[in-house]
Amino acid sequence: MIVRLLYVSRSNGPQTTTVTRSILEQAQIHNAAQGITGVLCQGQGFFLQVLEGPRSAVNALYGHIAVDMRHKDVELLMFEDIEERRFSRWSMALIKLSDQDPMVKLQHPEFDPYSASGPPSHAAAVALARQQPAH
Numbered sequence: 001m002i003v004r005l006l007y008v009s010r011s012n013g014p015q016t017t018t019v020t021r022s023i024l025e026q027a028q029i030h031n032a033a034q035g036i037t038g039v040l041c042q043g044q045g046f047f048l049q050v051l052e053g054p055r056s057a058v059n060a061l062y063g064h065i066a067v068d069m070r071h072k073d074v075e076l077l078m079f080e081d082i083e084e085r086r087f088s089r090w091s092m093a094l095i096k097l098s099d100q101d102p103m104v105k106l107q108h109p110e111f112d113p114y115s116a117s118g119p120p121s122h123a124a125a126v127a128l129a130r131q132q133p134a135h
């Protein structure tokens with residue numbers, strides 16, 4: 001059984017390249033081993049992450065992520081069974097929304113992960129990931 005989980009969180013401290021790189025390195029190794037794919041969007045002071053994979057693996061990972069001190073206010077936006085993955089090419093893609101801001105605002109003027117419901121945030125992540133090279 002494959003599920004999709006989407007959450008938003010606020011960064012604890014500045015989102016430096018070092019912090020992001022260490023998160024991604026952990027993610028790419030662990031996720032590949034666990035059959036997890038997804039995307040991590042890094043916005044100004046927040047993270048929006050989609051995790052896809054076997055239900056127990058996604059649950060276990062979310063348990064770790066939710067208590068990670070590198071972020072706070074972790075809020076679950078979506079958890080659902082899915083037929084197929086949207087991010088099958090990525091063990092964990094990274095999208096820096098600061099590089100994309102004008103485009104995000106144009107295409108998704110409502111995009112604010114803390115006030116939006118899950119589906120528009122997920123749609124925004126999918127649309128942005130389509131423009132990224134595979135990792």
Ligand SMILES: Cc1cc2nc3c(=O)[nH]c(=O)nc-3n(C[C@H](O)[C@H](O)[C@H](O)COP(=O)(O)O)c2cc1C
Binds near residue numbers: 027030040066
């Ligand atoms: C925003 C954010 C996203 C993360 N995403 C992942 C991920 O996709 N996969 C992963 O293995 N760890 C991810 N981590 C790191 C986990 O929280 C945790 O540090 C990692 O699973 C190692 O856990 P452990 O030290 O208990 O073994 C993320 C952390 C943060 C702050």
